[in-house]
Amino acid sequence: MNLKRRYMRDRLMLILIVLASLVVLTPLLIVLWYVASQGISALNIDFFTKDLGSPTRAQFGQATGLAQAIAGTFVIDMTALLMAVPVGIGAGMMLAEYKEHPLNPLLRVLNDTMNGMPAILKGLLIFTLVVRPSGTFSGFAGSLALGIVMLPIIARATEGALTLVPWSIREAGLALGLPRWRVILAAVLPVARPGLVTGVLIAFARAAGEAAPLLLTSLGNNFLPRNPWNPLEYLTKAADTLPQRLYSLAVSPYQQWHAMGWAAGIILLLLVIVVFLVGRWLTRRNH
Amino acid sequence: MARAGNKAQATARTCKEPDLRLTTRTGGRIGDKAFLTILTIFGLSVVAIAVLMAWTLGRDATEPIQRFGFFGFLTGTRWDPVSGNFGAWPFVLGTLVTSVAALALSFLPALGLAILSAEYAPKWIATIVDYIVDLLAAIPSVVLGIWGILVLAPTLRDNVYRPIYEWAATNAPSQVGWLGNPTGYGLVTATLVLALMIVPYTTALARDAIRLVPSEQREAAWGLGATRWEVLRMAVLPYARGGIAAGAVLSFGRALGETMAVAMLIGNSSRLPLTLFGPASSMPSVIVNEFREAVDALHLSSLMAIGFYLFIISLVVNLGAAWIQRRLVPGNAGL
Numbered sequence: 001m002n003l004k005r006r007y008m009r010d011r012l013m014l015i016l017i018v019l020a021s022l023v024v025l026t027p028l029l030i031v032l033w034y035v036a037s038q039g040i041s042a043l044n045i046d047f048f049t050k051d052l053g054s055p056t057r058a059q060f061g062q063a064t065g066l067a068q069a070i071a072g073t074f075v076i077d078m079t080a081l082l083m084a085v086p087v088g089i090g091a092g093m094m095l096a097e098y099k100e101h102p103l104n105p106l107l108r109v110l111n112d113t114m115n116g117m118p119a120i121l122k123g124l125l126i127f128t129l130v131v132r133p134s135g136t137f138s139g140f141a142g143s144l145a146l147g148i149v150m151l152p153i154i155a156r157a158t159e160g161a162l163t164l165v166p167w168s169i170r171e172a173g174l175a176l177g178l179p180r181w182r183v184i185l186a187a188v189l190p191v192a193r194p195g196l197v198t199g200v201l202i203a204f205a206r207a208a209g210e211a212a213p214l215l216l217t218s219l220g221n222n223f224l225p226r227n228p229w230n231p232l233e234y235l236t237k238a239a240d241t242l243p244q245r246l247y248s249l250a251v252s253p254y255q256q257w258h259a260m261g262w263a264a265g266i267i268l269l270l271l272v273i274v275v276f277l278v279g280r281w282l283t284r285r286n287h
Numbered sequence: 288m289a290r291a292g293n294k295a296q297a298t299a300r301t302c303k304e305p306d307l308r309l310t311t312r313t314g315g316r317i318g319d320k321a322f323l324t325i326l327t328i329f330g331l332s333v334v335a336i337a338v339l340m341a342w343t344l345g346r347d348a349t350e351p352i353q354r355f356g357f358f359g360f361l362t363g364t365r366w367d368p369v370s371g372n373f374g375a376w377p378f379v380l381g382t383l384v385t386s387v388a389a390l391a392l393s394f395l396p397a398l399g400l401a402i403l404s405a406e407y408a409p410k411w412i413a414t415i416v417d418y419i420v421d422l423l424a425a426i427p428s429v430v431l432g433i434w435g436i437l438v439l440a441p442t443l444r445d446n447v448y449r450p451i452y453e454w455a456a457t458n459a460p461s462q463v464g465w466l467g468n469p470t471g472y473g474l475v476t477a478t479l480v481l482a483l484m485i486v487p488y489t490t491a492l493a494r495d496a497i498r499l500v501p502s503e504q505r506e507a508a509w510g511l512g513a514t515r516w517e518v519l520r521m522a523v524l525p526y527a528r529g530g531i532a533a534g535a536v537l538s539f540g541r542a543l544g545e546t547m548a549v550a551m552l553i554g555n556s557s558r559l560p561l562t563l564f565g566p567a568s569s570m571p572s573v574i575v576n577e578f579r580e581a582v583d584a585l586h587l588s589s590l591m592a593i594g595f596y597l598f599i600i601s602l603v604v605n606l607g608a609a610w611i612q613r614r615l616v617p618g619n620a621g622l
Contacts (some may be wrong), residue, residue, distance in 0.1 A: 010514040018398025019381070021416075024486050031434045031483070050438035090329030098323065107330045110337040116537065116605035117598070120571045121340060124594045127578075128343045148336055155333060181322030194491070202425075205348045205471020210429025212575055243429045247547055250433040258437055264478065265430045276425045282417065 012145055032269070039266025042259040051224040052245070066264055069240040070223040075216060075231045076241055077208055080146035086150045092158020092199075104195050115152035119259075122148040123213030129284050130215055142218030147209055150203040157199020161192040188271035194282045201279035205272045211243035218243050233272035242268045288483035325332050347591035349581075354585075356502040360592060366557040368581070374591035375570070375596060381560045382569040383551065384476040385474060389481035390489075394535055397486045400492035401531075406519060411588025417494070424457075424487035435480040436472075440552060443479075444471030447565045463519055467562025472554035474567050480548050489538040496616075497523060529615025546571035570597045 050065035058064050091111065095104055126145040131137055163190050173183035191195075214220075223241045225233030242264050249261035301566075351360050351373055363374015404416040448469030455462050467473060500523050508522035524531075554566020554578050570593050581587040 006514050010516040013516040017399040017403050020396040021403045024400045025395045025481055034434055042346050053594050087329045087332055090334045094326040094330040103330055110334050113605045114337050116540045117601050118571055120546045121594055121598055125340045179319050181318050205425050211429045215575055244425055248430045252438050261433050265433050268427055269430055
C-alpha cells in the first residue's frame with residue numbers, strides 16, 4: 001500500500017493523541033492551580049483556631065475559621081476508618097483465602113456493586129437506619145456512612161493484595177503445621193501489608209472527599225462544641241466536616257465565605273493528596 | 288486443602304518452636320473454625336449492607352410508587368411539592384443527559400491520554416503521567432464544584448452563553464427557546480465539570496486495560512511491518528476493547544451518581560431539562576437539595592423513591608460493566 005500515506009496517518013494519530021492528553025490534563029491542572037492560589041491567600045491562623053459562627057461574623061471582619069470542620073473531619077473520618085478497616089480486611093480475606101466458600105460469588109458481586117453505588121445512597125441508608133430512629137443528625141451517623149463508602153474499596157484492595165502473595169508462602173506455613181488461620185495471619189498478611197495499607201489509604205482519601213452522604217447524616221454545624229477536645233461531642237451531635245462545609249460555603253451568598261471555601265478546598269486537597277501519595281509511595285517501594 | 292493441613296499439624300506436635308504451640312490438632316481446628324466464623328460475619332455484613340440498602344429504599348419508595356405507579360412515578364414530568372404531585376422524569380432525564388454527554392465528551396481524550404502513557408511515552412514520562420492521573424482521580428468533587436461555581440460558570444456565562452444567546456435573540460429569535468436562560472448554571476456547565484471529573488477515572492481504567500495486552504500481540508503486528516498506529520489499531524485496541532468498554536461504563540456509573548459538583552452547577556430546577564443553558568436537576572442533586580427541606584411525608588418518600596430508582600440504575604450499570612468485563616476481556620471467559 002501507499003507507505004507515505006501510512007506514515008502520514010501514523011504522525012497524525014500521534015499528534016491527536018498528544019492533543020487529547022493536553023485537553024485532559026490542562027483544565028484539571030488549572031483547577032488545582034486555582035484552588036491552591038486562591039486557597040493559600042485565604043489561609044491564616046484564625047482559620048485553624050476559630051469556628052465559623054454566623055455569617056455576620058465574617059461580614060463584620062471578625063475572626064472566623066473552620067476549626068469545627070477540621071476537628072469534625074478528623075473525628076468522623078477516623079471513626080469511619082476504625083469501623084471499616086476490620087470488616088473490609090475480613091471480607092477481603094474471605095474472598096482471597098477461602099476461594100471455595102459458597103458465600104464468595106455473591107460477596108464479590110455485591111462488594112463491587114456497593115463500590116459503584118453513589119455515595120448519596122449510602123447517606124440515605126444511614127439516614128433511614130440511624131438518623132431517623134435516633135431523632136438527631138450526628139457525627140457518628142456520618143462516620144457510619146463514610147465507613148460504608150470505605151468498606152468495599154478496602155475489601156477489594158485486600159483481596160488484590162492477598163492474591164498477589166505467592167502460593168508457596170502458604171504452603172510453607174502449612175508444611176510447618178500451622179493451621180490455616182495462623183498461616184493467613186502470620187505468613188500471608190505480613191507479606192501483603194503494604195498493599196493493604198495502600199488500599200486503606202486510598203479508601204480513606206476517597207471517603208475524606210465525600211460531602212453528599214454527610215449532608216444527610218452529620219448535617220453540619222457552624223460552631224465548635226462546648227468542649228472541643230472531647231470526640232464524643234462531635235459524634236453525638238450534628239457535626240461539621242470539611243467537604244460538606246466547603247459545599248455550604250461555596251453556595252452561600254457571602255464573599256467572605258467564598259474565600260473560606262477556597263481555603264477549605266486547599267486543606268481538603270492537601271489531605272487527599274498527602275494520603276494518596278503516601279499510599280502510592282508504599283506500593284512503589286515494595287514492587 | 289484442609290486434609291493437607293491436618294497432616295501437617297500432626298508433624299508439628301513434635302516440633303518445639305514456641306510459635307507453633309497453638310497448632311495442636313484441636314487448637315488448629317477450633318482456631319480455624321472461629322477465624323472463618325469471624326470472616327463470614329464480616330463478609331455477611333457487606334452483603335447485609337447491600338440488601339439493607341435495597342430494602343430500606345424500596346420500603347420508603349412504596350408510597351409514591353403506589354400512588355403514581357412504578358412507571359408513572361418514573362415518567363411523571365411534574366415535580367410539585369406544593370400540590371403534592373411527584374414525577375421523577377425531569378431528574379432522570381437530567382441525570383442521563385449530563386452523564387451521557389459527559390462520557391461522550393471525555394471518552395476520546397481519556398483514551399488518548401491512556402494510549403500516550405501506556406504505549407507512546409518513555410517510562411519516566413509514563414510514571415509521572417500515571418501519578419498525575421491517579422491524583423486527579425482523587426480530587427474531591429466539592430473542590431471541582433467550588434471552582435465550577437465561582438470561576439467556570441461566571442466565565443462561561445459572560446464569554447460564551449450570553450454572546451450566543453444575544454446573537455440568537457437578534458438573528459434567530461425562534462431558536463432562543465431551546466437555548467434557555469444563560470445564567471451560567473445549567474446543563475452545559477454541569478456536563479463540562481462532570482466530564483472533567485470522570486476523565487481521570489476513564490483514563491486510569493483504559494490505561495490498565497491497555498497495559499494488560501500481552502506484548503506478543505504487539506510484536507506480531509510489528510513483525511508484519513505495521514506502523515505504530517496500525518499496531519495500536521489492529522493489535523492492541525481490539526484486545527483491550529473489553530477492558531476499555533467496561534471502564535467507560537464504570538465511569539458512566541460514577542457520573543450518574545455524582546452529587547455535589549452537579550448540585551452546585553446544574554441550577555436546580557425541577558422542570559424538564561429541555562434547554563441547553565437553562566437550569567435543570569439530576570437525581571442525586573435533587574435528593575441532596577430538597578432532602579433537608581422536605582417536611583411533607585410524601586415529598587420525603589418521593590425523594591427516597593428517586594434514590595430507589597438511582598439504586599436500580601446504578602445496579603444495572605455496575606452489573607453491566609462486570610458483564611462486559613467477563614464477556615469481552617480475552618482470557619477472562621472462564622471466570
